[in-house]
Amino acid sequence: MCIKVEQDERQKAQMLPRMRNEVPAPSTALAAIVDMSLASVQAGAALLWPASGEVSIARGPQLELATRLLQRVSQHGIPEVDFSDPASRQLRASAGVDLCPTVAALAAQLELQSLVMLGLRDGTELWAWLAWIDLPPQMLQADARSAMCLTAQTLNEHRRVQVRAERAIAHAQRLEDVAYACGDWMWETDERHRYTWVLRDSTRESADPQDPRVGQIIPDAPTVDWLGRAPTSPLTLHGALDRAEPLVRLVVQEMHEAGVRYVSRSAVPLLDAKGAFRGYRGSMRDVTQSVEAKAQMWLRDERLRRAALALPGAVVHASGATWMNARLDDHSGRLTELLALEPGQTMHSLRRVMRQLPRVERRALLRACADCESHGRVMHRRLRTNCDAPAARWIDVHATSEHDAAGRASWSVFVTDVTAHVSSLRQIEQLQCAKDKAEASCRDKSALVSKVSHELKTPLNAILGLAQLIQMKHRPDERAAVDEWIAQIARAGWHMTDVIDTLMEFGRVGSGGAGILCEPADVRDAIEDAIRIIEREARQRSISIVVDAPQAAIARCDRRAIRQVFINLLSNAVKYNTDGGRIWIALRCADPITITVRDSGPGLTAEQIGRLFQPFERLGAERRGIQGNGLGLLICKELVEAMGGSIDVHSVAGQGCTFAVSLAAALPRRSQSPEAALRAA
Structure with a gap:
């Protein structure tokens, strides 16, 4: 870990000025050598100018001539050296000096008596030019060139020494700067x-x-x-x-x-x-x-780590080029435990975590992660893991993303185990459902008590009133009236009995199908029993019953319960039919066995069909004076479902109603007829 502090920044800012200021200035020894050469060759002036453009050195009593020469060569350059002269080639090979003899025209232009120019070389590199102006005639002879060559060699040697010194100083400066940096x-x-x-x-x-x-x-x-x-x-x-x-x-x-x-x-x-x-x-x-x-950073990280250990979950940092390839750093060490992995298994990448999730949960998590990364929102998802385990585990994932300067994303993730919480929520939902059912049952019981009170009070008042009339009028000539009153008392008593039977049947159905015993039974017999019970009431209203049951149909059902179902259906078909109407009963022997009861009554609308199987729902029949308690169809539905069957209704307003009851068939062995199978059962 690298931490930059203020002292390091100040040293970095001051290092470059120190390196620039400590570079050594050019040596003044060159000026001394030029002065010595001026005296040795007895010239009027000497001029040394480096080829790199550094400061030139001019010496001698005739400095104005040197200045004019410097200006001339600065504008027009140096004349080309003539290497065809054998002396020039020898001088360059022995002393490393280029003699420029073709300067007569330059001297004439500058009105100089004489001019000698030497090119000084450090190996193959030309580093300076040396010129003598107005030399004595004897110094222009060939044998006098030794003094000039000696001067040139001295300058070249000084140049080499100076270069080595500058390199040594620069090297020492580099080492010193590196040491200061360390x-x-x-x-x-x-x-x-x-x-x-x-x-x-x-x-x-x-x-x-x-x-x-x-x-x-x-x-x-x-x-x-x-x-x-x-x-x-x-x-x-x-x-x-x-x-x-x-x-x-x-x-x-x-x-x-x-x-x-x-x-x-x-x-x-x-x-x-x-x-x-x-x-x-x-x-x-x-x-x-x-x-x-x-x-301080370690203390901060340690506090965060301890805080992560105190949290009821795993604190994870994910970083990588993409979310799927992100590497996970589990700061709390609980991710493996939350995912319920085997001992020794670890999660190093999100791809391995994804394998623990169902496909649907995986897609949902990827969509949430993409939304978190693109919009900078805090992502929260509840996921189900360990699909193959006996008990699924639920986790909550909270994540937020950030991007570095290079655009790479990283995520801070907090994972918690909410299995117990989800289980508690489900238990609460179940308890709430049970509570709602209990409250609904309580309301139904209250409505039932009110309905029963009304249903029993009306015939009871009639019985009491008629009994009082019989007591007051006991003369023989009033025998016919007394008989009529006794018949009314009987009808009221039978109505009370019917109400009580209905309530008892409703109580048995509401107890979860207690007492229902499914065994092979002939459905046609149950239909005939129900017709015999309803036939008298149908005859009073001139309603005919047509039965289409050509053969016995053996179904798995409860004999008493299926008879009660047909009694309720036929009773409704009679009560809600028109005078002189008809009732059609059809039996289809298949698997399942289907029995349809169709009437020629006024029929029902789609809205009425939706309210048909609600307790105490009369669909407005009470306003037409039709007796009933609104429990018959509900009892039919509960009894049929308790026997593993189903009941459906089809109706069009003005065209009557059709109720279809479906029951599982009890197929006999091939060697037995249906009657034999029924007798064997």
């Missing part, structure tokens, strides 16, 4: 850990009394890590130095009056010619700010 001090010690050389970084603000000094023994101090903590195996600085091994960023904790200072040291051991240890040479830096910053 530490605040460079130091060297002897074998007793005493400073023998100390170089302090000049960019530091001021000298510290605790800074190292020559002759001082390195103070011993405990070593620590980059968080300021003591290592597992305690070690002191002198203990590390006594090993005579290289030191690499060894951090020590120094105690001073101003407080604690952390210093990082890097050094290599020094050995003499015999290989004996004679000290160290290295650098050191004050890293107090860096150590304190790292310690």
Whole structure:
């Protein structure tokens, strides 16, 4: 982990100016050599100008001539050197000098008595031109060129020495800058850990009394890590130095009056010619700010880690080029536990996590992640894991995304196990459903008590009133009236009996089908029994009953229950039919066995059919004076479903109603007829 502190930034800003200011200035020795050559050749003026455009050097009493020559060559350049002259080739090979003899025209233009120009070379590179103006005639002879060559050789040698010096200074400057970049001090010690050389970084603000000094023994101090903590195996600085091994960023904790200072040291051991240890040479830096910053970051991360451990879930950081390829860092170590993996299995990427999810949950999570990344929203999804496990596990995933400077996304994810919560919600839903059913049952019971009270009170009042009339009128001539009253009493009693039977049947159905025993039974017999019971009432209204049941139909049903179903259906077909109407009963022997009851009554609308099987629902029949309690069809539906069958209704307003009852067939063995199978059952 790398932490930049203010001191490092200040040193970086001051390093470049120091490198520029410490480059050595050009040497003045060239001017001295030009003065010596001027005296040796007895010229009126001497001019030296570097080819690189540096400052030129002019000497001699006739400086105006040198100035005119410099201006002329600056504008028009140097005449080409003639290498056809054997003397010129020899001079270049021996002294590294190019003689320019074709300067007569240039001298005439400048009104010079004489002019000699030499090109100075450092190997193959031309680095300067040297010119002498107005030389004596004897110096123009060939045997006088030795003085000129000597001067040229001296200048070339000085040039080579200067280049090597500049390179050495630049190399030393580079090493010094690298050393400053590595530490605040460079130091060297002897074998007793005493400073023998100390170089302090000049960019530091001021000298510290605790800074190292020559002759001082390195103070011993405990070593620590980059968080300021003591290592597992305690070690002191002198203990590390006594090993005579290289030191690499060894951090020590120094105690001073101003407080604690952390210093990082890097050094290599020094050995003499015999290989004996004679000290160290290295650098050191004050890293107090860096150590304190790292310690604060570690403390912050540790607090977050402990907070993550205290949370009821897993805190995960995901980073990668894409969401599917993101690598997971489980800070709390609970992701494996939440996903209920086998011991030893770990989740390093989101792709492996996806394998634990159903396909539907996987697609939903990917869509939520894409929305989170594109819109910067906080993503929340509830997922079901461990599809193959006996009990599914539910987790809540909360995630938020962020992007770095390169556009790469990372996600902070919080995963919690909500299996118990989901189970509790389901239990609450079940309890709420049971509560609603109980409340509905309570309301139904209240309505039932009110309805029963009304149904029983009316015939009871009639019975009491008629009984009082019989008691008051007991003369023989009133026998016919008394008989009529007794018949009314009987009808009222039978009506009360019918109400009580209906309530008892409704109670049995409401107890979950208790008492229902399904066995093979002939449905045709149940139809005939129901017709015999309803026939008298149908005859009173001139309603005819047509039966289409050519053969026995053996179904798995309860004999009493299926007879009650047909009684209720036929009773409704008679009550809600028109006078002189008809009722059609059809039996179809298949699997399932289907019995249809169709009447020629007024029929029902689609809205009425939707309310047909509700308790105490009369569909307005009570306003027409038709007796009933609104429980008959509900009892039929409950009884048929308790026997594993179904009941359907089809109707068109004005065209009557058709009720279809379907029951599972009890197929006999091939060797038996239906009658034989029924007798065997």
